[in-house]
Amino acid sequence: MRSQPDNPSPSSSGSGSRSKAPKLHRGLQARHLRMIAIGGSIGTGLFVAAGASISQAGPGGAMLAYMVIGLMVYFLMTSLGEMAAFMPVSGSFAAYGAKFVDEGFGFAIGWNYWYSWAVTIAVELVAAQLVMHYWFPKIPGVWWSALFLTLIFALNALSVRGFGEAEYWFALIKVVTVIAFIGVGVLMIFGIMQGGPSNGFENFTIKDAPFVGGWASMLGVAMIAGFSFQGTEMIGVAAGEAENPSTTIPRAVKQIFWRILLFYVLAIFVIGMIIPYTDPNLLKSDVTDIGVSPFTLVFRHAGLAFAAGVMNAVILTAVLSAGNSGMYASTRMLYNLAVEGRAPKLFAKVSAGGVPLNALYATTAVGALCFLTSLYGDQTMYLWLLNLSGMAGFITWLGIAISHYRFRKGFLKQGYRLEQLPYRAKLFPFGPILAAVLCSVVTVGQDYQAFLAAKIDWVGVAATYIGLPLFFVVWFGYAIVRKSRLVRYEDMEIAPWVERHAKSQFGTASSESHAGYMNAQPKVAPDA
Numbered sequence: 001m002r003s004q005p006d007n008p009s010p011s012s013s014g015s016g017s018r019s020k021a022p023k024l025h026r027g028l029q030a031r032h033l034r035m036i037a038i039g040g041s042i043g044t045g046l047f048v049a050a051g052a053s054i055s056q057a058g059p060g061g062a063m064l065a066y067m068v069i070g071l072m073v074y075f076l077m078t079s080l081g082e083m084a085a086f087m088p089v090s091g092s093f094a095a096y097g098a099k100f101v102d103e104g105f106g107f108a109i110g111w112n113y114w115y116s117w118a119v120t121i122a123v124e125l126v127a128a129q130l131v132m133h134y135w136f137p138k139i140p141g142v143w144w145s146a147l148f149l150t151l152i153f154a155l156n157a158l159s160v161r162g163f164g165e166a167e168y169w170f171a172l173i174k175v176v177t178v179i180a181f182i183g184v185g186v187l188m189i190f191g192i193m194q195g196g197p198s199n200g201f202e203n204f205t206i207k208d209a210p211f212v213g214g215w216a217s218m219l220g221v222a223m224i225a226g227f228s229f230q231g232t233e234m235i236g237v238a239a240g241e242a243e244n245p246s247t248t249i250p251r252a253v254k255q256i257f258w259r260i261l262l263f264y265v266l267a268i269f270v271i272g273m274i275i276p277y278t279d280p281n282l283l284k285s286d287v288t289d290i291g292v293s294p295f296t297l298v299f300r301h302a303g304l305a306f307a308a309g310v311m312n313a314v315i316l317t318a319v320l321s322a323g324n325s326g327m328y329a330s331t332r333m334l335y336n337l338a339v340e341g342r343a344p345k346l347f348a349k350v351s352a353g354g355v356p357l358n359a360l361y362a363t364t365a366v367g368a369l370c371f372l373t374s375l376y377g378d379q380t381m382y383l384w385l386l387n388l389s390g391m392a393g394f395i396t397w398l399g400i401a402i403s404h405y406r407f408r409k410g411f412l413k414q415g416y417r418l419e420q421l422p423y424r425a426k427l428f429p430f431g432p433i434l435a436a437v438l439c440s441v442v443t444v445g446q447d448y449q450a451f452l453a454a455k456i457d458w459v460g461v462a463a464t465y466i467g468l469p470l471f472f473v474v475w476f477g478y479a480i481v482r483k484s485r486l487v488r489y490e491d492m493e494i495a496p497w498v499e500r501h502a503k504s505q506f507g508t509a510s511s512e513s514h515a516g517y518m519n520a521q522p523k524v525a526p527d528a
Helices: 030-041 049-086 093-100 103-132 141-158 160-189 214-229 234-241 245-274 294-301 307-339 357-372 380-390 392-413 430-444 448-452 458-465 467-482 495-505
Strands: none
Touching: 030 160, 030 234, 030 245, 030 307, 049 093, 049 214, 049 234, 049 245, 049 294, 049 392, 049 430, 093 103, 093 307, 093 392, 103 141, 103 307, 103 357, 103 380, 103 392, 103 467, 141 160, 141 307, 141 357, 160 245, 160 294, 160 307, 214 245, 214 392, 214 430, 214 448, 234 245, 234 307, 245 294, 294 307, 307 357, 380 392, 380 458, 380 467, 392 430, 392 467, 448 458, 458 467
16 A cells, blocks of 8 residues: 655644655555554563563562553553544644643653663663674674664664564564564473473462562562563654554554463563572673573573574663664654654655654664763763663653643544444543553652662652653743743544544544545444
8 A cells, every 4th residue: 555644743734845845654564553562662671671670579479560550551551552542643642732731741751761861872882792792792783783773763764664674674573583482381381391390379379479578669660660661652652653543553453452461460470480589699680691591491491592592682682672763763753753843854854765864863862872981981971871861751851641630631622423433432531641651660760779778869769750850941932932821622623633534533634734544434443
């Protein structure tokens, strides 16, 4: 199916040279969207950090913490799905924050998200050279980082379809690995594969298991789980270049969440059944020593001698996937900020292939500069940049919940019916409210252990939480300079989008001012 160009908003299309200017292309199919979301959330957080989660809270505590955070992410994704299916723009939650909360709020969300993923590119470049050191210890790591940055740039510079295909196969490798791991683990649990007879639920009952360390440990694991699930919101960014988003977005949202949650919970269950939480190797899990990855440990228990090499390759794939996704998400966010007049207009320029190259150049440069800070001195600046970006994902999630709450209120306040939404999130307003509360707890609790110590490390606390006050400074600074205010329900930009969906259902919105989003006639999706 031929992809059509993207328009940032129904009211933004013009005539003449403006209408002929290149725009984003809708080249992402449903399978790409599913894998983009899955690939964004399954990575080193599962392959490496799952061991530390079990060691800290026990198998039961780790599973419960991931399920609670998974519930929060479910409501966030259904909230995002409702808005993205209704208003599929590349700026996603930054655009929704500006249109449904306050312009300054959307401005801060957008720049916060762009920066966080630009820094994440640097983080993945550091991780990539550590992974490659396993095979090529004598080759300088910076060479590998330069090679992978070039590869990630090239994948994003060609076309959105090129990015989507690369991410599809990166994610598929991770999915196959997790399924194989769970399958091998189940065979071991039932004593069918090598590793000795099954011990049943012994590892769930030894010492303090299954819940170790009480609520404090579970809160700590919830922080790990929160970071692990970050990336699922990328489906909202991808909505701006998705084919027929009114149907593909709801379908992807409903399918991906349960798959991701089952992958995490079942993987942790398998690890907990086979490896006791007291095993010191679980606590040592790190990309610098793939031999102690919980996945490697389980595969070795099964007698698979090549496990370390295979898992190293899988983790390299996860690292490249995260860098590839981060480059895409941050580039599109910067592009949308420019389209909306919240960033220099030069970043809104799009190539004939539908790629915002200037935004891509800027993002690549920032990612490379952040990476260079990791090579000099004691890495103090790099660690501060990393901490500054760590809070960004949770702030974005909180912004999604707030934006959806106000969007739904405004939609009904303007007299529209829920049946007019292409997709409806369940359990409103309970869903976004619960998600906002849980997200706030996770955000505030990032470094809770520092406050329990005999002497508080205020420098460490400042490094952890610096992103939160900075977000409010950017928000209120914009509000003061631009004199923006909370958007009234009656003034929200909803009517043009309702009109667009109504026209598209009758096949009349293919090339008018509301075009650029639909490649096929949409159908209203049922509740999740």
